[in-house]
Amino acid sequence: MFVDKAKIYVKGGDGGDGLVAFRREKYVPEGGPAGGDGGNGGNVIFRVDEGLRTLVDFRYQKHFKAERGEKGRNKSQHGANAEHMIVRVPPGTVVIDDDTQEIIADLTRHGQEVVIAKGGRGGRGNTRFATANNTAPEIAENGEEGQERWVVLELKVMADVGLVGFPSVGKSTLLSVVSGAKPKIGAYHFTTLTPNLGVVDVGDGRSFVMADLPGLIEGAHEGVGLGHEFLRHVERTRIILHVVDMAGTEGRDPFEDWLKINEELKLYNAKLEERPQLIAANKMDIPDAEVYLESFKEQLAARGLDIPIFPISAVSKSGVQEMLYKVMDLLETIPEMPMVEELVDLSERKVYRLEEGDDDSFVIRRDNEAFVVESPSIEKLIKRTNFSTQEAVMRFARILRKKGIDKALRERGAKDGTTVRIGDFEFEFVEQE
Known part of the structure; x- marks a missing residue:
């Protein structure tokens, strides 16, 4: 699970x-x-x-x-x-x-x-x-x-390569044929509900980890569909492999699909726009795929973009091996650490909440007939004081006087027998002779 x-x-x-x-x-x-x-x-x-x-x-x-x-x-x-x-x-x-x-x-x-x-x-x-x-x-x-x-x-899944794309473009099928992973595959949207990881053996002694990530839809950056449940996993991948249904079997335009997914990635985290990306033009064994592919390349060139495109068929495995070699070559040229904006180096840092110091500040307010003293340092002192001995009680009283709390209570109108509450501790004010 x-x-x-x-x-x-x-x-x-x-x-x-x-x-x-x-x-x-x-x-x-x-x-x-x-x-x-x-x-x-x-x-x-x-x-x-x-x-x-x-x-x-x-x-x-x-x-x-x-x-x-x-x-x-x-x-x-x-x-x-x-x-x-x-x-x-x-x-x-x-x-x-x-x-x-x-x-x-x-x-x-x-x-x-x-x-x-x-x-x-x-x-x-x-x-x-x-x-x-x-x-x-x-x-x-x-x-x-x-x-x-x-x-x-x-x-956030730690993977070298993350497969992204609209639902049912063939991401799970591709992962299943290049690795030993056995993701659930079905002819309906959102077959994949959670990330699947697989180790890809390129065949020349090299290997990398690939993640099949749940399909995206428009509005994902705002939580639509699987939304953030998917997008946070993309942040950890070193390369984005965009799988496109180049045959348009869902009735959508492949290039529009590619634009929409990239827009969702950018809106979620602008840093993802800088992540190395490759395009897997899947389902090339289906008629009309070549026509769509030529149109895709022309529109990509018109925008001045030079992104490697690999025509493949995950079902027949055509072109898959050549793509894996290129992916591995690219991985060897980029840093191994995930490029995440908020990544924190915690190798030396150990504690994340500062210790409460001996701050002498305090606030006194009325609660009906009682006076409430708010002071983190005094509340901490109460928890550490064992009031079972008279000597401990007198020490606590001396500290209150030293911090000026006695004087402040007196100025606010506290008299002998007035109830004073500090945190969960309650006692009667005693006027010193």
């Missing part, structure tokens, strides 16, 4: 919690804090595997969550970091953030890796909070939450 689009949920592992512990040994009075840090959560990493050709696995598994880090240990020992989760994807996979529609990664090379959801950092143990004024702190942090997001995976 060929699946070229999937939507999945990914979440990096949460960091392990830090530990509150103290050194308890004979002959070591007041041993001091000994709580270790929690381990980091695992990342969700996408890795390209050239053995995969479809996204079908993501139809059955849609949630990918990395493991969380271990909690800190006593004797100042750190918890173990979690193992990263490796998710294998086929070459040609584009990863898109479902919320922003931003392209996160464009994965094309075997073994290429990218972190899609970063694991959270482990929380600090009480060893980290010891100071000259507080040599036995009872404070430890919770682990940071891992990144989470919904992403859309789109597969």
